[in-house]
Amino acid sequence: MIDPTLASRVQFAVTTIVHIIFPVMSMGLAPFLVYFTWKSVRSTDPVYEQLRRFWTKIFAISFVVGTVTGIVLEFEFGTNFAAFSTTAGELFGGPLAVEGMMAFMLEATFLGIFVFGRERVSDRLYVVSSVMVGLGTWLSALWILVANSWMQTPRGFEMVTKNGQPIVTLVDPIAAYANPRFPWMYVHMQNAAVLSVALFMAGVAAYYVWTNRDTRFWRKTMKIALLVMLITAPLQVIHGDAYGRHVAETQPQKFAAMEAVWETESYVPEYIVAFPTSMDDLTDPRAKDIFGIGIPGGASWLASGGDPNAEITGLNEFEGAPPVAIVFWSFRAMVGLGFWFVLLAFWAGYRWRTGELFEDDLLHKAMMGSTVLGIFAVEVGWIVTEVGRQPWVIQGVMKSSEAVSPNLTGAEALTTLAGFVVVYTGILALYTYVVVRIIRQGPPETEDLASTESPDAPSGVTGDD
Amino acid sequence: MTELLALDAGPLLGLPLAELWFGLVFFILATFLFLDGFDFGVGVLFALQDDEETRETMLAAIGPFWDGNEVWLVVFGGALFAAFPSVYANLFSRHYLLMFAILGALILRGLAPEFYEQRHDEQWQTWWGRAFVVGSVAAPFFLGMFTANWMVGATGTFTVAGALVGLALVALTVVDGAAFLRLKVRGDLQERAGGYGVRALVAYLALVVVAVGYLAVARPALRSSLASPVVLGLLALSVALGAAFVAATRADRHYVAFGTVAGLVAALVGVVAAVIYPAIDPAAGLLVEDAIVSTLPLNLMTVGSAVLLPLVFVYFAVLYSAFSGPMDADEGYGSGE
Numbered sequence: 001m002i003d004p005t006l007a008s009r010v011q012f013a014v015t016t017i018v019h020i021i022f023p024v025m026s027m028g029l030a031p032f033l034v035y036f037t038w039k040s041v042r043s044t045d046p047v048y049e050q051l052r053r054f055w056t057k058i059f060a061i062s063f064v065v066g067t068v069t070g071i072v073l074e075f076e077f078g079t080n081f082a083a084f085s086t087t088a089g090e091l092f093g094g095p096l097a098v099e100g101m102m103a104f105m106l107e108a109t110f111l112g113i114f115v116f117g118r119e120r121v122s123d124r125l126y127v128v129s130s131v132m133v134g135l136g137t138w139l140s141a142l143w144i145l146v147a148n149s150w151m152q153t154p155r156g157f158e159m160v161t162k163n164g165q166p167i168v169t170l171v172d173p174i175a176a177y178a179n180p181r182f183p184w185m186y187v188h189m190q191n192a193a194v195l196s197v198a199l200f201m202a203g204v205a206a207y208y209v210w211t212n213r214d215t216r217f218w219r220k221t222m223k224i225a226l227l228v229m230l231i232t233a234p235l236q237v238i239h240g241d242a243y244g245r246h247v248a249e250t251q252p253q254k255f256a257a258m259e260a261v262w263e264t265e266s267y268v269p270e271y272i273v274a275f276p277t278s279m280d281d282l283t284d285p286r287a288k289d290i291f292g293i294g295i296p297g298g299a300s301w302l303a304s305g306g307d308p309n310a311e312i313t314g315l316n317e318f319e320g321a322p323p324v325a326i327v328f329w330s331f332r333a334m335v336g337l338g339f340w341f342v343l344l345a346f347w348a349g350y351r352w353r354t355g356e357l358f359e360d361d362l363l364h365k366a367m368m369g370s371t372v373l374g375i376f377a378v379e380v381g382w383i384v385t386e387v388g389r390q391p392w393v394i395q396g397v398m399k400s401s402e403a404v405s406p407n408l409t410g411a412e413a414l415t416t417l418a419g420f421v422v423v424y425t426g427i428l429a430l431y432t433y434v435v436v437r438i439i440r441q442g443p444p445e446t447e448d449l450a451s452t453e454s455p456d457a458p459s460g461v462t463g464d465d
Numbered sequence: 466m467t468e469l470l471a472l473d474a475g476p477l478l479g480l481p482l483a484e485l486w487f488g489l490v491f492f493i494l495a496t497f498l499f500l501d502g503f504d505f506g507v508g509v510l511f512a513l514q515d516d517e518e519t520r521e522t523m524l525a526a527i528g529p530f531w532d533g534n535e536v537w538l539v540v541f542g543g544a545l546f547a548a549f550p551s552v553y554a555n556l557f558s559r560h561y562l563l564m565f566a567i568l569g570a571l572i573l574r575g576l577a578p579e580f581y582e583q584r585h586d587e588q589w590q591t592w593w594g595r596a597f598v599v600g601s602v603a604a605p606f607f608l609g610m611f612t613a614n615w616m617v618g619a620t621g622t623f624t625v626a627g628a629l630v631g632l633a634l635v636a637l638t639v640v641d642g643a644a645f646l647r648l649k650v651r652g653d654l655q656e657r658a659g660g661y662g663v664r665a666l667v668a669y670l671a672l673v674v675v676a677v678g679y680l681a682v683a684r685p686a687l688r689s690s691l692a693s694p695v696v697l698g699l700l701a702l703s704v705a706l707g708a709a710f711v712a713a714t715r716a717d718r719h720y721v722a723f724g725t726v727a728g729l730v731a732a733l734v735g736v737v738a739a740v741i742y743p744a745i746d747p748a749a750g751l752l753v754e755d756a757i758v759s760t761l762p763l764n765l766m767t768v769g770s771a772v773l774l775p776l777v778f779v780y781f782a783v784l785y786s787a788f789s790g791p792m793d794a795d796e797g798y799g800s801g802e
Contacts, residue, residue: 061579067532068575072568074542078557079564089550090758094766097543100536101773108536109780112529116796117787125787132780170762405558416565423572430576434583 007413022066028197030134084403099143107136196374203371270298497537506642508601574600609634618747
């Protein structure tokens with residue numbers, strides 16, 4: 001029978017890998033929707049009302065699927081990682097509880113008004129509800145990342161033994177919750193979400209432009225998405241570079257895995273591509289002989305912030321190593337995509353300047369091909385973060401192998417793991433189907449807009465407009 | 466830092482925080498069961514309707530509310546995790562398969578209406594309609610099983626007490642859903658909902674009597690706590706509230722009827738809490754005073770909750786008042802198109 005530790009970890013991975021797609025969509029769409037809602041109220045141009053309605057549909061389905069797949073996560077710490085929950089609950093439970101009360105409640109209640117209540121509330125309350133939903137999604141991420149970042153750079157606690165179990169005791173809440181990793185993670189994640197959604201919008205718009213069904217709606221969508229890409233794509237790369245240095249300082253083991261540095265060395269090259277000369281080494285890049293193209297001193301330069309001769313501590317000096325290949329390749333995928341998004345944004349920005357934004361077929365194909373690549377980059381980025389900290393669940397404090405529920409049997413864990421693989425794959429397929437359907441239906445026609453604002457609105461209307 | 470150091474010195478304002486948090490955890494559970502309960506109940510009653518317009522009206526009635534209602538379960542998990550981490554860990558890992566049965570049912574119940582509305586062909590809607598009903602029956606049933614297993618300190622997944630309380634909770638959510646529909650719909654469905662509510666109430670009270678009787682016979686260790694004045698008082702209150710529900714339903718006093726359902730849910734959860742106390746996880750032998758987190762995080766959580774929970778009630782007040790009064794079939798998921 002399968003090892004319950006392995007099954008629990010794979011199950012958590014499946015749950016988070018599927019779940020994260022939906023918050024990325026809702027957090028990324030939130031600022032766009034606030035803008036569309038505000039403009040649809042203030043402007044007489046019907047395109048903003050179309051934009052609001054169309055993207056709200058995608059937002060609503062993303063939010064609902066995110067809710068049901070996310071509730072599971074809150075319970076999995078208890079079901080599968082009871083030892084972790086007992087040890088870290090005093091410090092880790094608080095942010096999750098506050099997330100529920102402060103953020104999830106805010107977004108879930110105002111979502112009802114935002115999705116269903118356009119004709120029941122005033123313009124002002126409607127705009128407020130869009131802001132509240134957006135604020136809720138961003139606060140939600142804040143508390144989840146407070147909890148996660150503490151596991152990466154744990155601070156503000158003492159270990160005590162209570163009833164024979166090691167217990168993390170909170171001594172300094174500010175040090176614990178405003179830990180060194182938190183601001184890095186939050187900025188990187190929120191910017192990634194906005195960039196991912198901008199890429200998504202641009203990709204969908206490009207499809208309509210490319211197939212010559214480019215209404216004003218899709219041209220507008222593309223321009224807004226492009227504007228956001230031009231800001232967020234370079235910011236993500238610049239921020240990511242500094243974030244990498246922070247990881248090298250605070251989690252040197254993870255940085256060594258990202259660069260696959262086994263022996264402590266100076267003047268370490270940054271390999272752009274690296275292939276093992278023997279297929280046996282595919283899982284341990286650079287463990288042995290490789291063929292690679294690298295920038296001499298590049299990794300040292302990144303780790304130190306400009307010194308190509310800086311020393312990088314190798315993996316062999318740490319106790320246990322993460323699965324290096326997963327971290328190494330995921331990191332390269334993320335960074336490569338980050339540069340591609342900058343290139344794509346500048347290319348499209350250049351075409352916009354020359355007035356050929358809607359004429360360049362190759363650009364449109366590149367945008368279509370990049371529709372979900374932002375989300376993919378988020379996935380591989382999180383894989384670097386979470387696989388890269390192994391074997392630790394709390395860096396330097398508790399190992400993942402010690403975190404699993406002591407009474408969990410392999411049979412139970414395998415049963416739910418199989419269930420999760422089936423159910424979450426099904427959910428992802430259905431979500432994709434519904435989103436594609438919404439996109440195919442396209443935006444509401446401008447002549448339809450007026451009809452639903454008609455005086456036959458239901459009783460109980462509180463609108464003052 | 467001085468204020469924070471003061472938070473470390475002792476319980477906030479000298480309050481009995483462990484007991485307050487025990488009460489708060491069960492209050493949150495009761496709020497969840499009452500609010501999401503009407504979503505479940507509407508889902509169960511959905512099975513009895515075959516008219517398209519009626520079904521759309523029912524989905525429209527719960528559409529804006531269910532997501533917020535379900536967040537109370539998240540807050541329940543979070544509050545338990547923050548205040549009683551060892552209970553959160555022990556309880557959820559002990560009832561491993563049951564927890565995932567609850568979560569699976571909630572996934573089905575939450576997604577089904579969303580997908581139901583995406584396409585208007587018969588086969589698609591038949592299947593998602595069924596999924597909605599199955600999830601709406603299974604979620605309260607498994608939640609009832611979980612609550613009963615927690616109360617009796619069961620270590621296995623299936624217990625007779627769990628099954629009885631599970632069925633009782635399904636019946637109670639039907640009462641809840643019927644009372645909610647009386648508020649949100651008009652016409653024929655509103656009439657029928659009264660009948661459903663009264664019948665489900667009779668079933669609920671009968672199941673409670675059977676469950677209490679069974680526990681008194683089969684679980685001698687629980688006899689003294691079941692015979693305590695608090696538990697007996699809450700059971701008597703349930704009967705009185707049941708009578709009030711029937712009277713209010715007959716008199717078309719919809720808000721009063723809905724209020725009595727809130728009382729019924731609170732009484733049920735109150736019985737569970739009263740039987741469990743002074744333990745908080747009987748199966749693990751954990752007492753409230755032993756399982757509570759240390760002073761500093763407890764004080765922080767208390768301050769945080771004292772600020773945030775009133776705000777949550779404001780959000781709910783805004784939402785429920787925006788959608789006060791009856792809903793139309795075309796107001797639901799299809800609106801905004």
